[in-house]
């Protein structure tokens with residue numbers, strides 16, 4: 020229900036009148052709850068009727084109307100009494116009027132001041148009911164001020180102790196309290212009148228933001244401490260400068276340098292005035308190796324600090340150049356070591372399986388095999404050199420098997436073994452009817468090797484004429500059959516081998532220089548067995564296993580001194596000779612070990628050759644009758660055939676080519692004598 024009322028008093032609804040009005044209402048309406056729900060509406064403001072300060076703060080002037088509002092019905096008699104109270108126009112003396120004005124001014128001032136305070140204020144009466152709450156306190160409690168008036172403080176304020184303060188009569192100063200995520204420092208004080216406690220006041224100071232700032236400050240302090248430690252522990256020189264280049268912070272390392280500079284603590288003395296100016300203008304990092312005091316050099320980086328597009332200073336770091344150089348040297352050394360170890364490793368385990376059947380652990384052999392394994396992955400032409408029996412063909416096959424051509428043919432051509440008149444047709448093929456006896460078309464070795472590998476063994480034995488033809492095939496990558504009409508395109512990888520000194524042959528004019536260079540793309544030299552005797556035990560062991568399988572034997576080992584004897588021999592026939600000797604011993608062996616007594620004399624007796632050579636020289640006297648040159652030649656060849664284990668050795672001893680030696684031996688029908696002495700011993 021609404022009661023329209025007008026104020027007739029000269030000072031409007033002043034403090035004393037408002038107090039009298041509330042007191043009258045309290046007497047008229049005994050029901051406190053009902054009174055709590057009574058409001059005064061004035062313009063757009065609404066205040067509880069029994070809150071004196073709020074009522075006064077409406078500042079209702081003389082002659083102004085306001086509405087008294089009850090949520091429940093009120094007796095008519097009460098309504099009339101209220102109306103009478105306001106309609107009284109009893110005379111006020113001027114002294115009283117002045118006192119009311121002063122009281123009003125003070126109350127309003129006090130109210131405004133308290134309302135504007137940033138600290139929250141809550142006042143309770145002796146029943147612990149809230150009688151005043153300012154805007155700051157209401158905000159902390161997240162409620163409207165009029166919702167809080169007449170509420171029990173301990174019900175609406177978490178952890179309220181105002182009732183206790185009233186009981187003890189003792190003030191509590193700056194006690195920490197948490198209200199709705201706010202951290203507060205609360206001061207509680209009892210209000211006494213004439214020695215009696217009539218209420219209490221609480222003042223809340225919100226320290227949440229202070230607490231947050233203090234936490235942040237702590238974090239910043241911690242961070243600063245850490246940063247300081249980091250800068251202290253780095254070995255680089257670090258400094259911060261202001262916008263004029265003066266150092267404002269520097270670490271210990273920088274301190275050592277600065278202390279040598281006669282008190283000069285400006286970056287410009289390092290980098291020069293012009294560079295400094297330029298860096299400030301372009302606002303970009305500057306980096307240079309600079310020498311300080313004509314002594315140590317430093318890699319110096321100066322980074323500008325730009326805040327809001329304004330140059331504020333720099334961060335300067337200097338790294339000792341000598342340290343970097345030492346580091347680079349170390350890295351270089353490590354790289355070299357790594358490379359060496361990689362090479363060693365690849366020598367031990369990096370070979371393709373195809374190379375595993377090549378026995379030997381000597382450095383010289385491994386170096387050759389490393390090249391062979393690498394070149395296997397390419398299509399380059401390879402020339403393998405080395406004495407007879409050193410494994411040239413074995414390596415050529417391994418290169419083929421380790422290459423992408425492994426599923427295509429490997430064709431071996433022994434250039435020394437094919438009669439000269441046949442070699443051209445063997446290599447290049449012929450068309451049917453190309454010459455008498457050419458009944459059908461014949462494909463040459465080059466054609467057969469298409470997509471695969473051709474192994475030209477003993478290439479040094481080819482005639483100059485054929486060398487030219489081979490060169491043409493290598494250059495054109497095509498062959499023409501004898502009597503053919505068109506060349507045939509080829510994709511053949513060429514591996515050549517020789518036990519002769521091709522370079523020397525080029526110098527002597529017996530080998531074409533252009534072919535030599537065409538073949539010599541990747542040269543691989545296989546060392547003779549005498550140059551890698553450490554491989555002998557490995558080879559003997561490998562042959563023992565192979566021969567046990569091949570001959571169905573069970574030779575378990577060797578007599579003491581057996582391997583030593585093999586190692587002290589010079590093996591002119593290389594691995595082939597070693598292989599043959601071991602195979603012969605297998606055939607001679609009665610038990611399950613190989614014996615020294617079964618070794619050929621020239622191996623078991625180191626003096627054998629010297630004695631025999633002397634004897635042979637003496638025997639080369641032919642009495643009084645002079646024979647034909649041919650007969651002498653035959654005798655010489657017959658002697659040489661028995662004396663040397665291979666054509667190669669024989670040719671070398673007589674100072675002729677392998678090819679001539681083979682031709683002469685064939686001519687005199689002495690093939691059966693070659694190496695005869697070695698077999699019979």
Ligand SMILES: Nc1ncnc2c1ncn2[C@@H]1O[C@H](COP(=O)(O)OP(=O)(O)OP(=O)(O)O)[C@@H](O)[C@H]1O
Nearest residue numbers: 376377378379406407408409410411412413594595
């Ligand atoms: N390192 C090795 N490990 C195992 N066996 C080998 C090794 N080297 C060569 N041999 C064997 O020795 C024999 C001769 O080897 P190969 O025919 O490859 O030699 P070569 O140098 O081509 O001889 P030539 O010049 O007389 O033709 C072959 O039976 C081969 O298997």
